[in-house]
Amino acid sequence: MERWHTHVLREKIDPSSMLIQGNRACALGALDAGVRFFAGYPITPSSEIMEAMAVELPKVGGVFLQMEDEIASICACIGGSLAGQLAMTATSGPGFSLMQEAIGYAIMVEAPLLIVDVMRAGPSTGRPTAPSQGDVMQARWGTHGDHPAVVLAASNVADMYRLTMAAVRFAQRFRTPVTLLADEVVGHMRESFAPELIDRYRLTSGDFDFSPSYIHPELVREVHPPHVLGSEAHPHVTGLIHDETGFPTNDPQKSEKFLRELYDKVGNHRDELCLYDVKNEGKGRVCIVAYGSCARSARAAWKLAEKEGLQVEVLHLYTLFPLPVEIIQKVARRVEFMLIPELNLGQYAREVRKMAENWTTVISMGKIDGTLITPREILDRVTELVGKYESV
Amino acid sequence: MADVRKRQPKVCDYYTSEDGFSPGVAFCSGCVLELNLRFISRVLGPDIIFVGTPSCSAPVLHGQNTMAWHKHAYYACTMTGVASSATGLSRYYEKAGIDATVVCHTGDGCAQDVGFQTLSGAAERNEKMIYVCYDNEGYMNTGIQQSSATPFGASTSTTPTGRASKGKTTGSKNMPMVMAMHEIPYVATATLSHLEDYAKKLVKAKEAAKRGFVYLHVFAPCVPGWKIATDASIQVCRDAVKTNYFPLWEAEDGVFRITQKVKDVKPVEALTSTVGKFKHLKPEQVAILQGQVDQRFRMLQALCAGSAAVEAPAE
Numbered sequence: 001m002e003r004w005h006t007h008v009l010r011e012k013i014d015p016s017s018m019l020i021q022g023n024r025a026c027a028l029g030a031l032d033a034g035v036r037f038f039a040g041y042p043i044t045p046s047s048e049i050m051e052a053m054a055v056e057l058p059k060v061g062g063v064f065l066q067m068e069d070e071i072a073s074i075c076a077c078i079g080g081s082l083a084g085q086l087a088m089t090a091t092s093g094p095g096f097s098l099m100q101e102a103i104g105y106a107i108m109v110e111a112p113l114l115i116v117d118v119m120r121a122g123p124s125t126g127r128p129t130a131p132s133q134g135d136v137m138q139a140r141w142g143t144h145g146d147h148p149a150v151v152l153a154a155s156n157v158a159d160m161y162r163l164t165m166a167a168v169r170f171a172q173r174f175r176t177p178v179t180l181l182a183d184e185v186v187g188h189m190r191e192s193f194a195p196e197l198i199d200r201y202r203l204t205s206g207d208f209d210f211s212p213s214y215i216h217p218e219l220v221r222e223v224h225p226p227h228v229l230g231s232e233a234h235p236h237v238t239g240l241i242h243d244e245t246g247f248p249t250n251d252p253q254k255s256e257k258f259l260r261e262l263y264d265k266v267g268n269h270r271d272e273l274c275l276y277d278v279k280n281e282g283k284g285r286v287c288i289v290a291y292g293s294c295a296r297s298a299r300a301a302w303k304l305a306e307k308e309g310l311q312v313e314v315l316h317l318y319t320l321f322p323l324p325v326e327i328i329q330k331v332a333r334r335v336e337f338m339l340i341p342e343l344n345l346g347q348y349a350r351e352v353r354k355m356a357e358n359w360t361t362v363i364s365m366g367k368i369d370g371t372l373i374t375p376r377e378i379l380d381r382v383t384e385l386v387g388k389y390e391s392v
Numbered sequence: 393m394a395d396v397r398k399r400q401p402k403v404c405d406y407y408t409s410e411d412g413f414s415p416g417v418a419f420c421s422g423c424v425l426e427l428n429l430r431f432i433s434r435v436l437g438p439d440i441i442f443v444g445t446p447s448c449s450a451p452v453l454h455g456q457n458t459m460a461w462h463k464h465a466y467y468a469c470t471m472t473g474v475a476s477s478a479t480g481l482s483r484y485y486e487k488a489g490i491d492a493t494v495v496c497h498t499g500d501g502c503a504q505d506v507g508f509q510t511l512s513g514a515a516e517r518n519e520k521m522i523y524v525c526y527d528n529e530g531y532m533n534t535g536i537q538q539s540s541a542t543p544f545g546a547s548t549s550t551t552p553t554g555r556a557s558k559g560k561t562t563g564s565k566n567m568p569m570v571m572a573m574h575e576i577p578y579v580a581t582a583t584l585s586h587l588e589d590y591a592k593k594l595v596k597a598k599e600a601a602k603r604g605f606v607y608l609h610v611f612a613p614c615v616p617g618w619k620i621a622t623d624a625s626i627q628v629c630r631d632a633v634k635t636n637y638f639p640l641w642e643a644e645d646g647v648f649r650i651t652q653k654v655k656d657v658k659p660v661e662a663l664t665s666t667v668g669k670f671k672h673l674k675p676e677q678v679a680i681l682q683g684q685v686d687q688r689f690r691m692l693q694a695l696c697a698g699s700a701a702v703e704a705p706a707e
Contacts, residue, residue, distance in 0.1 A: 041505075041506070042501075042531045042534040042535065042537040042550070043534060044534050044535075047534050047535050047537065047549075048535075050537070050550060051535070051537070051549045051550060054549065054550040054551070054552055054557070055552050055554070055557075058556035058557045059555070059556050064550075066537060066538055066550045066551075068504075068505035068506060068508065068540060069471075069472065069505060069506035070506075094470070094471070098472065124470070125446050125468070125470075128446070
């Protein structure tokens with residue numbers, strides 16, 4: 001407890017609650033998780049993460065770098081990561097687009113990285129200070145080729161802290177880049193953030209081992225042994241398809257084996273990677289599936305509905321990819337409708353539809369005007385659905 | 393007619409058109425960028441196409457004001473691709489015989505960091521355009537982060553000052569010189585305290601842009617970023633010239649010339665003591681900055697002498 005809140009300010013603070021910005025909570029989470037390497041480039045609305053790292057990292061002997069662009073930022077992170085230091089960068093949509101080639105490289109060379117994307121309304125420059133969830137599919141399929149992706153989504157300030165920790169842990173365990181998505185409003189919002197809350201919901205056991213060649217004993221059969229540059233082994237690291245020696249191969253069998261192993265090390269651990277929260281379990285005909293800022297509206301809609309005598313279920317997803325197939329299908333079997341409010345034109349709803357359409361009707365509720373979806377809007381849609389199909 | 397003294401041209405003599413910007417543009421109070429844009433617009437005339445990016449000048453050029461606007465064509469492109477986006481325009485204009493001047497207008501972060509690759513490429517291809525970099529020594533629009541134009545010792549939000557960090561540890565990139573080494577037709581530095589000098593350079597730039605790439609580096613202090621008073625920005629520009637921190641020079645087809653020779657050069661402390669971002673500097677840090685300023689100026693003098701230019705008479 002003492003360990004992390006001492007980062008905030010040097011003076012004594014009331015540990016029961018503190019007012020803190022989402023971006024800053026993310027930086028604190030990363031520091032507590034042991035991140036000691038940050039390379040970034042300023043971009044609204046994520047710059048505060050970098051600014052916090054610029055202040056905090058020198059104090060703990062870490063490496064802080066401001067690079068000349070986002071391509072340089074992520075490449076510096078891959079370099080730091082291959083030298084054995086888990087690295088982090090933070091950006092927003094346009095910068096995330098620039099990073100995509102290097103993210104593919106990081107997946108290929110299995111460099112553990114944390115990429116925080118504080119999403120703003122796009123495409124292009126879009127609206128830099130308007131919230132959006134438009135980067136969801138970019139986080140999944142932004143880089144070319146078949147590849148695994150681990151993508152988390154934060155919905156409040158506490159999430160920014162604990163999901164950052166979770167993301168660091170996943171990156172380190174599975175030796176792959178992990179993307180943490182936050183809506184602009186989550187990054188910029190200030191709210192009280194109680195340490196007890198963190199302890200209660202702590203997702204990480206804190207058993208980090210940052211020694212460069214470490215692989216958790218449970219995963220030695222699945223995760224390829226890392227090649228640490230600077231070790232005595234003189235390893236070879238390449239973005240070409242390679243075998244376990246690190247050298248390129250054109251052998252069809254070895255190529256397929258390698259790529260499948262990349263996929264499987266993530267896909268086979270969905271139970272660990274998929275974080276979610278089910279509220280009002282098994283009650284009501286409608287389930288609201290939501291993530292990010294919309295999940296807060298969904299939770300509020302559930303409370304509002306309860307007051308008005310209507311039951312709705314809420315599935316709050318913290319992990320978007322790998323797809324939480326099991327929980328989606330489990331919920332889909334028991335509800336008539338799945339309503340997916342999101343700040344895009346149904347990017348994640350399409351994924352849910354693929355998983356759930358055999359059992360339920362998936363309804364997308366997109367909004368792209370740069371404002372949040374309100375609980376009342378969600379509830380109105382739910383009431384409409386329930387009323388419309390009452391006689392069916 | 394020997395008794396009639398030749399009238400010295402005034403700044404307004406260089407104006408070829410009305411100011412293309414309406415009143416009420418959304419710059420910070422005391423920002424020199426407003427003067428810079430209006431000045432470019434008046435001197436270069438109405439047939440210019442601005443190419444810019446998300447930056448401090450974006451609120452005005454992009455038209456994010458509520459009521460204020462401008463009459464120029466404007467192409468807001470990506471940070472990475474300013475010079476290459478402008479290349480598309482200038483190549484087409486050339487082909488189609490359209491007489492228009494393409495003016496890229498970006499900050500130091502775009503020119504020197506994220507957009508440098510395309511800038512260098514366009515200079516190497518000698519594209520026919522003017523590239524104006526207004527140098528406020530940092531990413532001011534996103535919240536005062538350092539850029540490669542931030543000088544040694546300066547305090548920014550990513551080079552903070554405190555126990556473990558003492559401001560920026562490296563010097564700034566000598567960008568006008570980098571561009572001069574691209575051997576393009578015209579490179580010049582300018583600032584808003586020396587408008588006549590700036591005007592002459594813009595006129596030359598417009599001519600030179602018919603032959604190839606032109607780079608203008610404009611020193612533009614930032615009121616909130618540098619922690620200076622709103623009425624001090626022009627004085628800071630003047631101090632930067634007087635201390636040789638930002639010497640005014642041009643390189644025309646490889647011939648270097650100092651356009652404002654300073655007679656009594658002040659120590660760089662005359663500048664740093666008035667600017668908030670340098671307030672924390674210790675004498676030894678100021679000495680390092682002074683050393684960098686002197687070294688750069690000696691190199692400039694050597695280039696002027698070496699390229700056989702005739703220097704302007706002392707001010």
